[in-house]
Amino acid sequence: MKKPRSSTVLSLTLVSFLLAGSAAKADTFSFAIDSSLQYAVAGDTLAFDASVTNLDPTATVWLNSAQITSLDSRLTGDTTPFFSSFPFFLDPLAPGPSYTYDGEMFDITVPLGTTPGVYAGEVQILGGSDESASDILGDEVFSVDVTGDTTSVVPEPSSLVLLLTGMTGLAAFRRRMSE
Numbered sequence: 001m002k003k004p005r006s007s008t009v010l011s012l013t014l015v016s017f018l019l020a021g022s023a024a025k026a027d028t029f030s031f032a033i034d035s036s037l038q039y040a041v042a043g044d045t046l047a048f049d050a051s052v053t054n055l056d057p058t059a060t061v062w063l064n065s066a067q068i069t070s071l072d073s074r075l076t077g078d079t080t081p082f083f084s085s086f087p088f089f090l091d092p093l094a095p096g097p098s099y100t101y102d103g104e105m106f107d108i109t110v111p112l113g114t115t116p117g118v119y120a121g122e123v124q125i126l127g128g129s130d131e132s133a134s135d136i137l138g139d140e141v142f143s144v145d146v147t148g149d150t151t152s153v154v155p156e157p158s159s160l161v162l163l164l165t166g167m168t169g170l171a172a173f174r175r176r177m178s179e
Contacts, residue, residue: 030055031139032051033048036140037145038144039144040108047104048107049102051101052100057099062089063088063089064126070120071122072119074114078107082104089127108121110146121143124136125138125139
């Protein structure tokens, strides 16, 4: 009877060490979107800024990729700003503040004709301990509140009539002056 009991204790101890190790690993990286809720009208492109920090004072964290997930199909996401503005890695041992970085993370485009409402999505940073790692280092939820206030770019018919009347008057005035 003692053998099953000691193996249960050993199993529980092993599981607790594994869980403690994964919890410590999860706390080595911090990722936050500066303004996770943004407002837009149809036709806008929004830039989302974020900050990332390597919390491990001894290890380099590679930032290998970013991806937008769970985005409503009516909106378009682009992670190109991540690749052009964020560093390849965060190294706490390098001189200067190389363990933290703030910059533009991704863009969301709201196409013309998008109905008003709140649209949510999630962005993830992939990376890890080397340049080929693809672990999810962090993820953040964001929202876009599309309002119905769209600006009309087509002039009203009365504005066109007024413009044509003015041009006709100028043409008549010029003709009289030249006679």
